[in-house]
Amino acid sequence: MSALKRVQQWATFARIWHIYNAAWQNPFHSSELIKKYLMGMHKPIYHPMNDCGDHVIVINSADIALPGDEWKKRVYFHHTGYPGGATWTLAWNLHEKDPTMIIKKAVYNSMDGNLQRRYTMQRLHIFPDENVPKELLGNVSNEIRQLRPMPKRLDDYPEKDVKEFPKVIDYPKDYVLR
Amino acid sequence: MSNSHLFLKPGFINVPLQNGVGRYVSQLQRVVLKFCKNNGSSRGMREFIESGLVNFAKENPGVVVYLKPRRHRSAVIKAEYLNGDEQWMSCRNSTQEEISKWLNLLVCQSKNHTGTRIRKLWHTDHPSIQGPWTPFTFRDPKLNLATFPNEELAKPKDSDVSNHERLIELFKKQKLGDLENRRGE
Numbered sequence: 001m002s003a004l005k006r007v008q009q010w011a012t013f014a015r016i017w018h019i020y021n022a023a024w025q026n027p028f029h030s031s032e033l034i035k036k037y038l039m040g041m042h043k044p045i046y047h048p049m050n051d052c053g054d055h056v057i058v059i060n061s062a063d064i065a066l067p068g069d070e071w072k073k074r075v076y077f078h079h080t081g082y083p084g085g086a087t088w089t090l091a092w093n094l095h096e097k098d099p100t101m102i103i104k105k106a107v108y109n110s111m112d113g114n115l116q117r118r119y120t121m122q123r124l125h126i127f128p129d130e131n132v133p134k135e136l137l138g139n140v141s142n143e144i145r146q147l148r149p150m151p152k153r154l155d156d157y158p159e160k161d162v163k164e165f166p167k168v169i170d171y172p173k174d175y176v177l178r
Numbered sequence: 179m180s181n182s183h184l185f186l187k188p189g190f191i192n193v194p195l196q197n198g199v200g201r202y203v204s205q206l207q208r209v210v211l212k213f214c215k216n217n218g219s220s221r222g223m224r225e226f227i228e229s230g231l232v233n234f235a236k237e238n239p240g241v242v243v244y245l246k247p248r249r250h251r252s253a254v255i256k257a258e259y260l261n262g263d264e265q266w267m268s269c270r271n272s273t274q275e276e277i278s279k280w281l282n283l284l285v286c287q288s289k290n291h292t293g294t295r296i297r298k299l300w301h302t303d304h305p306s307i308q309g310p311w312t313p314f315t316f317r318d319p320k321l322n323l324a325t326f327p328n329e330e331l332a333k334p335k336d337s338d339v340s341n342h343e344r345l346i347e348l349f350k351k352q353k354l355g356d357l358e359n360r361r362g363e
Contacts, residue, residue: 145331
């Protein structure tokens with residue numbers, strides 16, 4: 001392989017780093033999206049036999065939003081291998097113990113169980129908040145768009161904006177403000 | 179489904195040293211025709227030697243032709259190529275026409291192709307003019323200056339205007355209308 005072709009090879013198979021903000025996002029729908037980037041399925045050169053997957057940094061995994069009553073109903077099963085070693089953990093409980101676990105398991109389960117899955121998972125970096133090590137953040141060159149718009153809470157607005165917000169109605173005189 | 183292709187050597191169509199561009203060198207170096215002088219199975223070979231062989235040798239001056247009579251053996255063509263390949267071909271009971279056709283094939287081909295699986299029916303040294311794809315082709319140049327994580331880039335593309343924003347827009351318009359009214363007075 002000539003020097004030029006070798007560089008061409010490096011350029012084509014360069015690993016790109018993506019960042020994904022998981023705040024207010026459904027982890028099970030997001031995992032289908034993240035999986036495509038991890039496996040390199042978004043690239044025109046994709047083939048199951050070539051190693052063209054990218055790195056994905058997931059931030060704010062503590063702020064994921066599960067649909068419906070899934071926090072209470074979704075159960076994560078684990079077996080230690082010993083008799084009586086089975087445990088069932090509810091999603092809210094698991095999230096309390098490790099806020100990165102739900103999204104990690106969602107991505108892991110979204111991929112086919114083959115020999116490549118563990119290595120693909122090594123390219124996924126999940127952080128419960130926005131504190132990403134600088135050496136990782138320096139690699140990032142693309143942001144994956146979120147699936148749903150992030151709603152803004154009232155306490156996120158500056159106080160001035162809240163006070164100047166146009167008044168739509170007047171409260172009735174006998175209305176009790178609590 | 180057969181697995182016979184597993185034992186075939188995969189390869190591409192290629193030409194040695196740009197053969198045929200400018201000049202053509204026949205890649206067949208030597209051909210040995212082995213036959214029996216009296217057995218019926220080499221009758222076609224004997225007929226070919228009597229009628230067609232001299233013409234063949236004249237048309238292909240670059241090919242060395244050997245004749246090798248062997249008692250009580252079937253007829254065989256053995257070809258040797260410039261790249262060192264050897265090809266052995268049984269011509270038992272074949273007619274004169276068949277032999278001349280096979281010889282023609284040996285003269286035309288550049289090496290021994292038997293036992294190779296051609297991976298594609300075409301081959302080129304320059305598959306693309308613009309160059310192979312890289313992650314940076316067709317990339318939005320504004321991403322070069324963006325800092326990550328970026329709120330604008332994270333927004334979904336089809337996000338609608340919220341009622342909150344609509345209300346603020348209406349409020350601003352109302353304010354402007356009020357200003358103009360005051361000026362009109």
